[in-house]
Amino acid sequence: MIQPVLQVQNLHTCFFTDRGEVPAVDGVSLMVNPGEVLGIVGESGCGKSVTSLSVLKLIPEPPGKITGGSILFKGRDLVPLKEREMRSIRGDSISMIFQEPMTSLNPLFTVGDQIGEAVRLHRGLRRKEARRHTVEMLRKVGIPRPEAVLDEYPHQLSGGMRQRVMIAMAISCNPELLIADEPTTALDVTIQAQILDLIRRLNEENGTAVMLITHDLGVVAEMCHRVVVMYAGKVVEEGAVCDIFKNPLHPYTQGLIQSVPRMNEQRSRLFSIPGNVPVLYADMKGCRFADRCPSAMSLCLERLPELREYGAAHSCRCWIHETQEDAV
């Protein structure tokens, strides 16, 4: 069996606020295999970003804290690592692309300086070598006239270009895992396609495993091999992309798929799941989706279902299927 690049087991990340403990990530387990693109989907506030930040241990502490579970990167648990050891992993073997290219680059340093910083730190390159390497990276992410862009500041670049710079920065040390947190959300649709193309190319050419966080199912269908659907800090469904789209088991996943607007159907209104992601607190009872679920039963309000496997590598956390199975 191949060793996964990343294996998150029963991860708990909490935020300790004035109004009590918020379990933003509540017992999440997932894994990313070498060369795989794993999608994590869900609405805003589902704990997708907190999961990804937890992997790099970038949760602001306080108020946040990883309270349990393990994060195995190539078999080595990152949770007990000291800050110093974590720093040697960040930006080197695991790197991250963020949502907002407008604000994620430091406005006061040149592009070259910001990209070169990582290789100089992790690879010990000198200024000149780092510069050459940076030009190469910029070329790789498809930036025209890289030698000139090197000395420009982020405000002189467009959103798409900035996101390319972010990607160049993230791949400059040739990471084994790339975490992309909604990399296309803030971009124009045409630019989105280009950026996704770029990420896929990096995945295919370098074999970089990618953890892609998004709320856009279109992106998932396009990019991912497997998907993890998250709701309110928990994994509710997990499986291969084709299984999830063809045969979604969880009512939340079904709702998400139905919410995608379609060109070939005439509908007066777009479908939406009523309600919002609930505010989380420590001792919640029952299924978290129950109050928005069209097929909720009384059992759903009382007890939380387990994540169980239904078919090859396709699992779901829902009472409907458990009760059906029991009946059979």
Added chain:
Amino acid sequence: MKSYVLKRLLIMVPVLIGMTIIVFSIIHAIPGDPAETILGQKATEQSKEALREQLGLNNPWYQQYFTYMGELLKGDLGQSIRTKVPIAQEILPYLAATAELTFAAMLFAVFFGVNAGIISAWRQNSWFDYICMLVALIGVSMPIFWLGLMEQWVFSLKLHWLPSGGRMNQRDPVEAITNLYLLDSMLAGRFDQFWTVVKHIVLPSIALGTIPMAIIARMTRSSMLEVMNSDFIRTAKAKGLSQFIVVYKHALKNAAIPVLTVIGLQTGALLGGAVLTETIFAWPGVGRYIYEAISFRDYPVIQSGILMIAFVFVVINLVVDLLYAAVDPRIRYR
């Protein structure tokens, strides 16, 4: 950058002209007869009239202004009524003394203020943060004269570590070249003198620098706190940079603009002369010079003093603006 500097220098011209007009008008608005002030109350009407004619006071105001501007451009600030010495010549040592004290006080204020602010923000809600902000609060509310007196009492009177006043040992004067004693003693190669000058400047600069230090610390802290929550700080951390580089390279530069503003304003205020500190520490600075001129109603000196202070502010604003541009490329390229 070049065009920015040029533009900024051009803006200075109307500001400086406006400044001279205001200062000129203020002096003209003061009631009383300058001729009588100069010659005394017992002077005859005839001699007063002769003096008015000689000084050009009978000319229309705009002609007087142009004469005044002409002299000013030649570097002539007029003559002190009290000492009969040209002001331009007389004011220089005082200006140098104030500049030196301001420099030392701001060095103290910036070094401790900025670092305390950074560490407070970095370790927000820690003991260090609480203590720093308490000290800053005390610093802002401390009366300078009291602090100065306490310093003298402890460090001069009780411990005999440092002299209680003056710029230099009277028996071993520094050979004046620039009138900046720290520089002059070095130029003369007299390191023993340099050390004595340093000892003289320590207490007054702490007294003078405490309030600016407290203000700078508070400003740095709040500015840093805002920046530390930015997305690009998270990016910097995700690159694996050490906390020190994240704070002192990525965050500090972004937090610098409001801090620079405060530093500029405080420096301007100190350069205007700190009458209290200069009096307590017998520091022969501009503050005391103007204060004495006011008590003698020495109008030309007062006028020159106001002009100098205004000029210093204009120059400091220029320097601060240029520093903004040096720090932030978005200002440079606008």
